[in-house]
Amino acid sequence: GSKTAGVIAANDEFFAERENLLKPTPAVFDPEHFGHKGKIMDGWETRRRRGADGDHPFPADDEHDWALIRLAAPGVIRGVIVDTAHFRGNYPQQITVEATALPGSPGPEELLADGVKWEELVPRTPVRGHAANGFAVTVERRFTHLRLKQHPDGGIARLRVHGEVVPDPEWLDALGTLDLVSVLHGGTVEDASDRFYSSPTQLIRPDLSRKMDDGWENRRRRVRGTNDWVRFRLAAQGEIRAVEIDTAYLKGNSAGWAALSGCNGDPSDEAGWFEILPKTRLQPDTPHRFRLPAAVTATHVRLDVFPDGGLARLRLHGELTAAGREALGSRFTALGG
Incomplete structure (x- = not known):
């Protein structure tokens, strides 16, 4: 629901x-x-x-x-x-x-x-x-x-x-710039290190977080040198221009730092991943906005938090590429849209 x-x-x-x-x-x-x-x-x-x-x-x-x-x-x-x-x-x-x-x-x-x-x-x-x-x-x-x-x-x-x-591609065309990772547009969680307190899918909900358990919170890590992460598949191939990471309502348990990486193609190919946002300090209960110096083309992103802790929302603002738009259109048609 x-x-x-x-x-x-x-x-x-x-x-x-x-x-x-x-x-x-x-x-x-x-x-x-x-x-x-x-x-x-x-x-x-x-x-x-x-x-x-x-x-x-x-x-x-x-x-x-x-x-x-x-x-x-x-x-x-x-x-x-x-x-x-x-x-x-x-x-x-x-x-x-x-x-x-x-x-x-x-x-x-x-x-x-x-x-x-x-x-x-x-x-x-x-x-x-x-x-x-x-x-x-x-x-x-x-x-x-x-x-x-x-x-x-x-x-x-x-x-x-x-x-x-399965979104209507013509509606996404009308929007122009959109949140490429939003669950409403077809973004999905493919994998995550931890789902102890809540589902990482809540990170990509279209609404704002209203309370602490509205986002993704993981258990406390006790092993040095390890960290929590979530991997997302974007709605389709897109050009990311700006990133939002929100820690709303997470005060004593928000993530201390976050980094974002991307890949354009096969997420299992480790060599294909590149940095989008370096490891960045986060404040508790705060929206963080990052304009990227240049648009980044990706099909998947991985959000790493250090060492653990919660996040409320992730937004990736950008546009579909021509190939991404074509893939969405084909799927929409094939499924009777």
């Missing part, structure tokens, strides 16, 4: 609101938490559906509850987690996950219109209660929205959708 994702509609949220599905924190359970409508759960929970005769709890087989989700960024989906944490006697029997790709900013009416083609990512499948139900997805297409169905009714605590961002 990112700040830009959203649950834009649901047919029923009698007991608990649909927005809870995307809360970034794990679901919690408060046994004393009741409201006017009954038990309040940390998730999305619908009322009980009933059969027509009243003697049988099951409604007609095709009846279900649904929620529509806008992805934080369009892309290829690799995996979905339907987490029913704390739903023990009130989780759905089965779920279905479908996806579609629509341009612009469609509302519920456009998404539910007759002509919209939904593709099944997870067919109707039983789920377990109080469990993180994981599903691998193999559909190689770019999607913008999901529809989560629960058969026939019940509660789901959290929805997590993992995959690769």
Whole structure:
């Protein structure tokens, strides 16, 4: 769940609101938490559906509850987690996950219109209660929205959708200068020395850090001569002109120094790496901005921190090269964009 994702509609949220599905924190359970409508759960929970005769709890087989989700960024989906944490006697029997790709900013009416083609990512499948139900997805297409169905009714605590961002190259053209490493534009973490406190992917989120655990913090190093690092793949080959390293909210645990190196091609070729920013002293809880003396062409960067410590955000401002733009365009087209 990112700040830009959203649950834009649901047919029923009698007991608990649909927005809870995307809360970034794990679901919690408060046994004393009741409201006017009954038990309040940390998730999305619908009322009980009933059969027509009243003697049988099951409604007609095709009846279900649904929620529509806008992805934080369009892309290829690799995996979905339907987490029913704390739903023990009130989780759905089965779920279905479908996806579609629509341009612009469609509302519920456009998404539910007759002509919209939904593709099944997870067919109707039983789920377990109080469990993180994981599903691998193999559909190689770019999607913008999901529809989560629960058969026939019940509660789901959290929805997590993992995959690769596939931006619209024409939108990036319109931006001109852009953050080449931003997750919103298709930048990714390829490897990292440490993920102890938080994911290094938070370094390349498009928003500003709001608190200490919003960035990347590693454990304390106890071995001399070693340091922590993260390697990123840029959205595509680009020319980097300026670097931002932010240590917001990290005060007694920010990195003391940082260095940035890059490569243009194969990251496994050690000889191909070059210095972008030399080892530079950092201040705690401070944004740092560096204009490069000349534009640097790269496909990957490696951020080293010395000896350890946290960072809030990394931004690499620049432009796509002609080859980078062409590669993005080809991928966009191949995935149905």
